[in-house]
Amino acid sequence: MHFDLFTLGVIGAAIGIAISVSFTLLGLVLRGLPALRIWASAFWVLTVAALAQGLNENGSLLSTVAGGGLIALANALMLMGIAIHLRYPLRWRWPMAVVGLFVANQVHVYLLPPSQTASALMFGAYSVVWDVWMVWVLLWRSPRDMRNTCSFTALIFIIDAVFYLLRSVVVLFPHLLAHTRLDELLTTWNYLFGILSSFLLSTGFTLMLAERLTLDLRRLARTDGLTGLLNRSALIEAGARLVDACRTRGQACSVLMFDLDNFKTINDSWGHAAGDAVLSHFVDVIRSMGLTRDTLFARYGGEEFVLLLPAIEPTQAGILAERMRAAVAAEPAAFDGRTINITTSVGGAAATDANFEHLISAADVALYRAKHLGRNQVAWNQGA
Template structure:
């Protein structure tokens, strides 16, 4: 079987164009996916590089060799940037940018100063190995548990690709090829076939990364409040039930706090709902930075009402957390558009007793919170024993 490098290059070009068009059409639907835009740019630039290389002997070597190879290595740097962003990792352009410039300079040197096709092929393969290993490292090192499956599959494909390019780096070039890659011989042509297959696998790996990320994001959106990012009402009930059940099975305490922002309607009426939303985000920041409890569940329960579930917390610990929260809120005014807005909260605390259901615990803490409001607000109240008894008798409000 005769393997023709120009034909294989043309096949690679068609595959690149198809993948670029496909991911571009996907981008028109997923417009908010910044990572996808980066990857689409990478695919189009790589396709341009393949086109320029395929036009060898029809266009100047500066375009075919230097610009073509430069486009491919720049597309690899963009792909690395996209993967880092996909994983939530910062990546500075310093070393990838320097790498791209050095590689372009080397290509120019090996084209015009000391022409050497074998060395160009070696360095081109080596840069691909370096980038593939970098891709795999990021995916395996920083892939969060929720998207670990797609990260591992993509990393495996990148590692296979790295092995392929490492083998190609030491592939002998036909003596009669001179400086023309299109005449490099059957062994090099065979690597083009493998490259087409691994390239196709890489496209599917990218698609799987995007798909699993979307599934995770949709799942999180269904369980979180859109304004604050905390659990929503249905999620806190579902997760609270499970957490309370675990604590009861292990004989551990479980304390629940409900708090409501004081005079929140006045904030909305005076400054507008945008400021009110900003105040809610301010309270969320306080919760996340000021309350440190293992496996704490935090929820925007509705409007300006919040729920905190503290698995393993005794009554004393729950009251301590509640007082710390009250004090922090009262002494950290929300500063919005040069406005300093005081924020206080009325807090109710309830501790689970044997057989208490989560919905009953919510009711107990809720009644304690309203007693705080009746007593003057900006305080903490504990659910009373008689209130707890009534709640456990059959109230399942949640």
């Protein structure tokens, strides 16, 4: 069955409209995903491009400049959507510069039409450039926990690049490949491949969005909303693994438990907004002490925090605890143009053969002793 370009353009536009409407409706529901709105715009632009090229197949201004320019713009939007989704800092000016270069080339093609071979090679080259750029961002700039869906989407762009490279080979060597099976397939499937690519890309982007939502929900379930630290349940899970690893290697593991002194008085005197500011300030002060990557810092509950220090001697942990206590006392929290003086009591415990629950209990006992002795000091449980 043979379809002319106009018929394929109508089919492509219909599929494009369906995909664009789907992404637009998703964007109305999932408003916290900016990449979704950008991809919806990209599919709308692709749909208009399909109409522009399908309505006229004679190399007119509409199909050559407008249609080709819109395809380039759609590629730029897809690339920026990928970068924003993966939180890769790509500036708009770079893909838009490539769009401008392509449009300028298409204007030149319209005014001074080159040979059909040169025109096909130029369009294929631009397509490969966009494909390679997007594959690079998807594979080399994606976080590890998003590699699966990014790899699937990258595979679609790789197939697209291979398709255009094969077309370029057919154009460059017409006598060798004319009337071959490859020549017939590339000619027949040229436009159908574009339609199929749009459908597969919409699937890839949808999978990426689903994976992002899943990961964000998992992080929310493990993260304290105010401070961004691990919450209590996440600390217990991760802390148990970390302490067991230290015990297996025969290394000491230390736990510091912090409690902000007189925090209820701060809430009663200044209000809960001030209390939240104090908690966030405390976290910033502790983080500024240069914690290592393997350290676990979590909000244990209310104004209590836990710092798990793996592979550190008790003496060093005690020195660090005193430095942190002094830093908190020396740096008042700012709220509503005023300062709030805060202090913290610290309980510490260390062991090489205890489990995480035992260390937490021992640090809690030491914390109680520090508060009983007058607050704003460090107490150490030597019997952990």
